[in-house]
Amino acid sequence: MTAHGAATPATGRPHGAQYTADEFAAVYGAAPTGTWAAPGRVNLIGEHTDYNDGFVMPLALPHTTLAAASARTDGVLRLHSGGADGGIVELRIDELRPAPQGGWAAYPAGVVWAMREAGLPVGGADLHYDSTVPTGAGLSSSAALEIVTALALNDLYALGQEPQRLAQLAQRAENAFVGVPCGIMDQTAAACCTEGHALFLDTRDLTRRQIPFDLAGEGLRLLVVDTRVKHELGDGAYAERRAGCERGARALGVRALRDVPYAQLPEALDKLADEPVVQALVRHIVTENHRVEEAIARLDAGRTRAIGPLLTAGHASLRDDFKISCRELDLAVDTAHAAGALGARMTGGGFGGSAIVLVEEDGATAVGAAVTEAFAAAGHAAPRIFEAVPSAGAHRVE
Numbered sequence: 071m072t073a074h075g076a077a078t079p080a081t082g083r084p085h086g087a088q089y090t091a092d093e094f095a096a097v098y099g100a101a102p103t104g105t106w107a108a109p110g111r112v113n114l115i116g117e118h119t120d121y122n123d124g125f126v127m128p129l130a131l132p133h134t135t136l137a138a139a140s141a142r143t144d145g146v147l148r149l150h151s152g153g154a155d156g157g158i159v160e161l162r163i164d165e166l167r168p169a170p171q172g173g174w175a176a177y178p179a180g181v182v183w184a185m186r187e188a189g190l191p192v193g194g195a196d197l198h199y200d201s202t203v204p205t206g207a208g209l210s211s212s213a214a215l216e217i218v219t220a221l222a223l224n225d226l227y228a229l230g231q232e233p234q235r236l237a238q239l240a241q242r243a244e245n246a247f248v249g250v251p252c253g254i255m256d257q258t259a260a261a262c263c264t265e266g267h268a269l270f271l272d273t274r275d276l277t278r279r280q281i282p283f284d285l286a287g288e289g290l291r292l293l294v295v296d297t298r299v300k301h302e303l304g305d306g307a308y309a310e311r312r313a314g315c316e317r318g319a320r321a322l323g324v325r326a327l328r329d330v331p332y333a334q335l336p337e338a339l340d341k342l343a344d345e346p347v348v349q350a351l352v353r354h355i356v357t358e359n360h361r362v363e364e365a366i367a368r369l370d371a372g373r374t375r376a377i378g379p380l381l382t383a384g385h386a387s388l389r390d391d392f393k394i395s396c397r398e399l400d401l402a403v404d405t406a407h408a409a410g411a412l413g414a415r416m417t418g419g420g421f422g423g424s425a426i427v428l429v430e431e432d433g434a435t436a437v438g439a440a441v442t443e444a445f446a447a448a449g450h451a452a453p454r455i456f457e458a459v460p461s462a463g464a465h466r467v468e
Contacts, residue, residue, distance in 0.1 A: 087136065090152075094138035094198040097150050097158065098376040102138035102198070103226060108464035109134050110203035111210045111259035112267050112426055113417045114283075114293055115377070115384055116362040118252025118392060122315050122355050123274040123326035125362040129283060129292075129460040135201035135214040136467070137302025139222040142194030147182055149175045151199040156300055163194055170249030177212050178219040180247030184239045185220070188270055190229050192269075197222065204454070206300035208418020212248075213256035221261075221464045233261040233463065234276055248381050251309050264465040270366055271327040274328060283460050288374050290436035291434040292426055295406075296454040297398040299422030308419055311351060311392060318342060318352040327352055352463035354391040358384060374419055378428050385415030385425075394420025398450055409433070409440035416424035426458065 094102045109130035116126035142148075148164075149159040151174060159175040166183040169176045178197060185192045195407040197219065203211040203265040216324045220236040223229070231239070237257035245258075254273050265271045265281040285292055319327050322338055330338050342349040352444050362378045368376040387404050389395040399416040402425040406414040429437050438455045444451050 074266075087267060087326075089138045089396040090136040090138045090198065090200045091468065093152055093200060094140075094196070096276070097198050098140075098148070098196050098268065099419065100140070102196075104222070104466055105136055105468040106218050106222045106225070106464065106466050107134040107136050107346060108214045109263065109461055110214050110257060110259045111263065112292075112424070112458050113255065113259075113406070114292075114426070115358075115365050115380060115415075115421060116255070116312065117358060117388055117415075117417070118315075118394075118419075119256035119328070119355055119358050119362070120271075121251070121312050122319075123328035124355060124359045125328075126255045126271050126273060127268050127281065127362055128148040128259035128263065128271075129268040129458065130259060130265075131320045132459050132461045132465055133202045133204070133207065133209070135199060135203055135211070135218045136370050137197050137218040137222050139195055139197045140227060140246075141226045142196060143450040144194055146194040148194075148196045149178055149199075150197070151175075151201075153199070154204050156293065159172045163192070165323045166247075168247045168249070172248065173406070174215070176248045177243065180243030181216050181240055182223065183247050184243040185223060185229075187242075188239060192227055192229070192230070195223060200320055204296055205294045206423065207298075208416070208420070209294070209296075209421025210256040210260065210418070212242065212244065217244055217257055217260040217464045220260045221466070225466060234258065234278075234385055236464075237350070243450050250317070250350075251312050252286045258420075259463070261403060261464050263461070264464045268460060269370075271363075274326070279368060283374075285374070286431075287458070289431045291429050291431050291439060292458040293406075293434060294417075294456055294458050295402045295425045295427060297396075297402060297422060298451050299396060299398050299451060304387045307421060311394070314351045315355060317345075318348045321345070321348065322352070324447060327355040328359060329386055330356050330398060332356055336356065350391040352403050354387045357387055375428075381413035381415040381426065382407065388416055392420070396420075397448075398422070398445070398453075399425050401448060402442055402453065403448070404439050409438050
């Protein structure tokens with residue numbers, strides 16, 4: 071979190087608890103009850119495994135969505151964003167219905183709906199949002215928006231819900247209200263990550279383990295390369311891959327692809343020889359779960375540099391088997407490697423967004439410059455490059 075009212079270096083925009091509270095007062099005419107924050111995230115490894123009951127390992131970014139909020143007693147929900155066009159979105163909580171393609175306000179409205187559907191006594195509220203989480207960059211801006219809303223309402227109405235439960239409610243909001251069939255990873259990362267750690271999550275039973283990830287202490291940096299290519303998960307591509315994975319699980323007679331042992335992958339692929347598209351999806355999920363387990367083993371052994379090749383292998387799998395990369399992401403990854411990176415891969419849902427690059431501290435500037443120069447030479451818009459510092463999950467700030 072930046073200092074109150076300070077400009078965030080990544081965007082140059084004002085951002086901070088006091089700034090957001092002041093903006094709330096300017097919009098609604100009174101000070102808020104409090105201000106809450108939820109982070110964006112990068113996924114270190116474990117991509118598209120979450121909706122297959124598999125393993126993921128995200129970490130929270132220092133970039134956050136802030137929400138200043140107050141409760142209302144009249145059943146009205148008012149939503150305002152400093153980063154969105156238009157004025158206040160006003161809704162009645164007893165009239166909320168699922169609204170696919172409903173715009174940014176559908177995400178917080180969906181959280182209210184999901185909480186009430188779960189029997190929680192949530193009333194109306196005034197909320198104002200301010201965010202430095204880049205949208206469309208594969209850094210989970212939607213989950214940050216959902217979780218900061220859930221946490222604010224949890225506190226305002228003294229609901230007593232634990233962070234993981236808030237993540238589940240937020241996922242239901244995105245699945246059932248907004249219409250995006252996402253897994254549980256993004257919301258759990260926003261709610262449950264801790265500073266200085268990556269979060270290992272088993273998405274089947276929701277067991278979690280905080281993995282120490284002190285990059286600076288080891289002379290390493292994790293760069294995020296935002297290609298500025300916007301992706302839209304609601305266009306059906308994400309849903310197609312999820313459906314393909316489910317088809318593969320049915321064909322293999324398992325509950326989810328998480329249940330296909332890595333050692334038995336060749337036999338599983340043989341059974342899917344007549345469905346090459348599904349076969350490729352299955353190959354990615356099974357090998358990616360294995361890469362997560364390998365990454366944990368290497369981190370536990372103090373071999374942080376050794377996760378680099380796992381990142382690189384994950385990108386090749388996402389590019390070739392899942393087919394969700396793009397030329398800008400491939401250029402970022404290939405250029406980073408050529409410039410000396412230890413490993414790199416796309417992160418997030420795909421079709422644009424961001425790549426992550428693991429580099430030696432003394433090589434970070436050169437790698438970033440090489441990627442920027444390669445984008446310019448290819449005629450692409452300049453990427454936005456910043457450091458991913460493992461940060462705290464959602465919390466109240468004022």
